[in-house]
Amino acid sequence: MDAAQRSIRTFYEAVNFAGMKAIDGLLPVITVMHRLYPLVIISSGGQKAIRGQLAHFGFNGIFETILGSDFRLSKIDKINHAVSAFGVDKDRTYYIGDTTGDIREAKVAGVRTVAVTWGWHSGERLAKARPDYLTYNPSELPSI
Numbered sequence: 337m338d339a340a341q342r343s344i345r346t347f348y349e350a351v352n353f354a355g356m357k358a359i360d361g362l363l364p365v366i367t368v369m370h371r372l373y374p375l376v377i378i379s380s381g382g383q384k385a386i387r388g389q390l391a392h393f394g395f396n397g398i399f400e401t402i403l404g405s406d407f408r409l410s411k412i413d414k415i416n417h418a419v420s421a422f423g424v425d426k427d428r429t430y431y432i433g434d435t436t437g438d439i440r441e442a443k444v445a446g447v448r449t450v451a452v453t454w455g456w457h458s459g460e461r462l463a464k465a466r467p468d469y470l471t472y473n474p475s476e477l478p479s480i
Contacts, residue, residue, distance in 0.1 A: 358393045359454050362474040369478060370398045374422050377402040378414045378431070411438065415445035430469075430480065439465040450480055 369375060375398060379386060383404040390396055400422070403414040419429055431442035434455020439462065442449045451467035453459040454474070463470055469480050 359474060363394055365474045365477050366395065366398055374400045374424075376400055376418045376422070377404070378411055378418065379404050380409075380411070382406055411441040412445045415442060415447055419445075419447070432477070433467075434462075436461060436465040439467045450477070452477075 366375070377386060377399050379402070381404050383402045383406050386402050386404055390399070401418075403418060408414055408417070415429075415431060419426055426446045427448070429447040430450050431438065431445070431447050432450040432452055433439055433442060434452050435457050439449045439451055448469075449465075449467040450469045450471060451457075451459075451462035451465065452474075453462060453470070453472050459470060459472060471477060471480070
């Protein structure tokens with residue numbers, strides 16, 4: 337691991353997520369989706385911090401794996417790895433993200449994009465990235 341990767345991982349693992357709040361209605365939706373599809377977290381955050389948040393909000397056992405900053409830096413590489421590892425078709429793979437960068441990287445990776453408005457970027461900003469789907473409520477996810 338080079339110095340940049342160590343610095344990024346250290347930053348994300350040091351962030352205090354205690355002030356974060358659960359998204360209303362997300363847990364039941366993700367639980368249903370987990371029964372139907374393999375779910376993978378692809379993030380620039382550290383796996384240790386992500387696991388802590390999953391446990392805190394009751395999401396243990398829902399995601400097949402976490403590809404965080406300690407795996408690879410590029411989300412494009414992470415998406416391609418997940419597609420290969422799970423043997424799924426890219427045209428049947430959906431990347432759910434909350435930033436325009438997420439949407440851009442998923443498009444480069446060749447998967448379908450779902451922008452969610454309850455994260456970092458607003459619906460207006462996400463719409464400019466031209467995702468395949470734009471959602472305003474977790475309850476919309478299973479119908480995509």
